[in-house]
Amino acid sequence: MTGSYQYPEHIPPPQQYPEQVPSAYPGTLPPPVPYPTRRRWPKVVAALLAVVALAGVLTVVVVAARRGPAAPVVVSDAAAQAAIQEYLDALVEGDDETVARHTLCGLYDGVKERKADLAVAGLASDAFRKQFSHVEVTGIDKNVPWSTTQAQVLFTMKVAPASGSARGQRAMDEEQQGVAQLLVQRDGKNEQVLVCSYVLRTSGQY
Known part of the structure; x- marks a missing residue:
């Protein structure tokens, strides 16, 4: 067969894509946002304070238990x-x-x-x-x-x-x-x- 190839009528010709396709995000992309680093010192300090407070309470309880209840003064x-x-x-x-x-x-x-x-x-x-x-x-x-x-x-x-x-x-x-x-x-x-x-x-x- 000589000459250009003719597509049958029921097959559409291939579509021509434009050279530049518009981007979904206009302009240039923003720079990446840095994530804040987690500070662990406040939590460590709070935990240490809790331990110290608990130790103080336990010391008071142990000393009071050893001493026993104070005897009432009946007569001077x-x-x-x-x-x-x-x-x-x-x-x-x-x-x-x-x-x-x-x-x-x-x-x-x-x-x-x-x-x-x-x-x-x-x-x-x-x-x-x-x-x-x-x-x-x-x-x-x-x-x-x-x-x-x-x-x-x-x-x-x-x-x-x-x-x-x-x-x-x-x-x-x-x-x-x-x-x-x-x-x-x-x-x-x-x-x-x-x-x-x-x-x-x-x-x-x-």
């Missing part, structure tokens, strides 16, 4: 010393009513018949006067709370022996220790400290 040393001195003076002076008021440990005003209690107080006074002619409480050595109203105290006192007693050859101001169980009675603003029992550590109980 001054009030305890004054109550014990009152009780011992009553023994020396033979004040049976004051002795019985202490040893009944808060029941004295409720007791209807006190003859037996006063008799026991008199016997205690007689036995005490056979040993000592004078007693002076010089200080509280230990104050141990038992409850919100009771305490046990260890105290020191200077004693003068009674004439004719087995202690008569000893010094006039000999120091001895005693133990007393105390009860604190509170009625509004009024407070009364009672010596429920008394023990001389080097001798008997009165």
Whole structure:
């Protein structure tokens, strides 16, 4: 076959593309945006601070657990010393009513018949006067709370022996220790400290 090739009518001729095709993004592309670098120091510092705070809290808890709860102060040393001195003076002076008021440990005003209690107080006074002619409480050595109203105290006192007693050859101001169980009675603003029992550590109980 000579001459140009003729396409059949049902086949379209090839399309001619333009030399320059317009770009979808007009103009030149913008420069790439740099991503900010992540700073890790603030997070590290925050973590360290949290660890330090937690360690401080744990230290406080451990110290508090070792120490245990603080014991409540039932009676001050001054009030305890004054109550014990009152009780011992009553023994020396033979004040049976004051002795019985202490040893009944808060029941004295409720007791209807006190003859037996006063008799026991008199016997205690007689036995005490056979040993000592004078007693002076010089200080509280230990104050141990038992409850919100009771305490046990260890105290020191200077004693003068009674004439004719087995202690008569000893010094006039000999120091001895005693133990007393105390009860604190509170009625509004009024407070009364009672010596429920008394023990001389080097001798008997009165």
